[in-house]
Every structure is written in C-alpha cells, then in structure tokens.
Amino acid sequence: MSNEIKLVFTGSAGAGKTSAIAAISEIPVINTDVRATDLTTLQHKSKTTVAMDYGELTLDDGQKLRLYGTPGQQRFDYMWRILIKGALGLIILVDNSGTDPIGDLARYLDNFRGFINETSAVIGVTRMDISAEPNLQCYYDYLGERSIQLPVFPVDARSRESIVMLIQALIAMLEYGN
Ligand SMILES: Nc1nc2c(ncn2[C@@H]2O[C@H](COP(=O)(O)OP(=O)(O)OP(=O)(O)O)[C@@H](O)[C@H]2O)c(=O)[nH]1
Ligand SMILES: [Mg+2]
Structure with missing residues (x-):
C-alpha cells in the first residue's frame, strides 16, 4: 500500500467532519468555515464549512494520511x-441527534455510491450522547435492507481516540480488501 493515503470525511452539516479532522491532525488544520447566520439547520453551531477541511496524520507505521473534509x-x-x-477511502459521519439520521446516511450512500463500490467506507455515528436513538442495530438493519456491508461505529468527533479507531478500521479494510 502507498505510504501516502488520501481519505475523505463526509456527512451531513454538523455531523462533526471539521471537529474530527481537528481532533487528529498533526498540522494546524486548514479550514474554510464561515459564520452561518442564515442557516436554520445548524442550531448547535455557528460555523459551517464552505469548501473543505484539510489535515494530516502520520500513523505509527509511517503511513501518511491526507485528510479532507x-x-x-x-x-x-x-x-x-x-x-x-484520488481518495482511497471514505468516512461518512452521521449526526444521531438530527431529525432523520438514517435518511442522512442514505443520502451520502447514494451520493458516493460509485466511489464506495470501488473503494471502501466506514460509518461513524456522532452525538449519540445527545440522542441514543436510532441505535446501531437500526443502522445495520437499514444497511441490510440495501445489501450494503459497511461497519458502523459510535464515535465522538471531538475525541482523537474515537476518530483514530474509525480510520484504523477503514485502513484495515483497504489493506485486506473489504
Ligand atoms: N455532544 C457531542 N457533540 C459532538 C459530538 N461530535 C461532534 N460534536 C459537536 O458537534 C459539532 C460538529 O460541528 P462541525 O465539526 O463543525 O461539523 P461539520 O460536519 O464540519 O459541519 P459542516 O461543516 O457545517 O458540514 C461541534 O460543535 C462538535 O463539538 C459528539 O459525539 N457529542
Ligand atoms: Mg465542517
């Protein structure tokens, strides 16, 4: 496997993409967040990403990850x-406290369907401390209905440990073929 890997964080507004990259990046994160005074969908935060986030992380084995949000x-x-x-894997974050988290997931699975079929993806469910439902089984039931085999992890996008675990899972899938 190449020792430079591009990974992309995607998911609905407020799911934690910017927070996740900031939590693990070893360089100051480049982001393009602006105040979002016009937005009603972002009740719990005042800023939103308009172009991208960028961060970097080198794993213990020397693999360098370029992280885009x-x-x-x-x-x-x-x-x-x-x-x-040019990305090798996708991380889909879902805000479990949103009005329709499974619908959000569906939207991103559809948007990135071609990419996911060719490479791999993991799903991280954030803000489960705020809303415990839908639970993980609901996500697996939904994926099962669509015959999609992707792992789902409860994560806190603010927690380095949590996001590193998600990335390690994705890299293992890429290395060993999902
Ligand atoms: N309570 C709680 N808060 C979380 C968790 N994960 C993320 N957050 C918070 O949720 C918010 C997520 O905001 P961002 O990281 O800007 O989300 P984003 O996905 O980049 O949003 P856009 O750029 O607007 O698409 C931040 O205020 C985080 O601190 C979690 O597991 N629990
Ligand atoms: Mg963002």
Missing part, C-alpha cells in the same frame, strides 16, 4: 466530486 450543506455539493478524486 467536505462541506455538509447540499448547496456546496460540487466540492464533493472535487475532493473525492
């Missing part, structure tokens, strides 16, 4: 196609 809002969806180019 997409904007969550649909109106910036042209950036998704730009950022996914």
Whole structure:
C-alpha cells in the first residue's frame, strides 16, 4: 500500500467532519468555515464549512494520511466530486441527534455510491450522547435492507481516540480488501 493515503470525511452539516479532522491532525488544520447566520439547520453551531477541511496524520507505521473534509450543506455539493478524486477511502459521519439520521446516511450512500463500490467506507455515528436513538442495530438493519456491508461505529468527533479507531478500521479494510 502507498505510504501516502488520501481519505475523505463526509456527512451531513454538523455531523462533526471539521471537529474530527481537528481532533487528529498533526498540522494546524486548514479550514474554510464561515459564520452561518442564515442557516436554520445548524442550531448547535455557528460555523459551517464552505469548501473543505484539510489535515494530516502520520500513523505509527509511517503511513501518511491526507485528510479532507467536505462541506455538509447540499448547496456546496460540487466540492464533493472535487475532493473525492484520488481518495482511497471514505468516512461518512452521521449526526444521531438530527431529525432523520438514517435518511442522512442514505443520502451520502447514494451520493458516493460509485466511489464506495470501488473503494471502501466506514460509518461513524456522532452525538449519540445527545440522542441514543436510532441505535446501531437500526443502522445495520437499514444497511441490510440495501445489501450494503459497511461497519458502523459510535464515535465522538471531538475525541482523537474515537476518530483514530474509525480510520484504523477503514485502513484495515483497504489493506485486506473489504
Ligand atoms: N455532544 C457531542 N457533540 C459532538 C459530538 N461530535 C461532534 N460534536 C459537536 O458537534 C459539532 C460538529 O460541528 P462541525 O465539526 O463543525 O461539523 P461539520 O460536519 O464540519 O459541519 P459542516 O461543516 O457545517 O458540514 C461541534 O460543535 C462538535 O463539538 C459528539 O459525539 N457529542
Ligand atoms: Mg465542517
């Protein structure tokens, strides 16, 4: 496997993409967050990513990860196609306290369907401390209905340990073929 790996964090607005990259990056994160005073969908935060986040992490074995975060809002969806180019894996974050977390997941599975089929992805469910439902079984039931085999992990996007675990799972899938 190449010792430089590009990974992309995607998922709905407020799911924690910017927080996750900030939690693990060993360089100061480059981000493009702006105040989002016009947004009603972002009740719990005041800033949103309009273009991308970028961070880096070197794993213990020397593999260098280039980490990109997409904007969550649909109106910036042209950036998704730009950022996914050349990526080796996808991390889909879902805000469990949103109004329709499974619907959010569905949207990102659909958006990135071609990429996921060719490479691999993991799903991280954030903010489970705020809303415990839907639980993990609901996610697996939904994936089962769609015959999609991807792992789902409860994560806190603010926690380095949590996000590193998610990334290690994704890299293991890439190395050993999902
Ligand atoms: N309580 C709780 N808060 C969390 C958790 N994960 C993330 N957060 C918070 O949720 C918010 C996520 O915001 P961002 O990281 O900006 O989300 P984003 O996905 O980059 O959002 P956009 O750029 O707007 O698409 C932050 O305020 C985090 O501190 C969690 O597991 N529990
Ligand atoms: Mg963001």
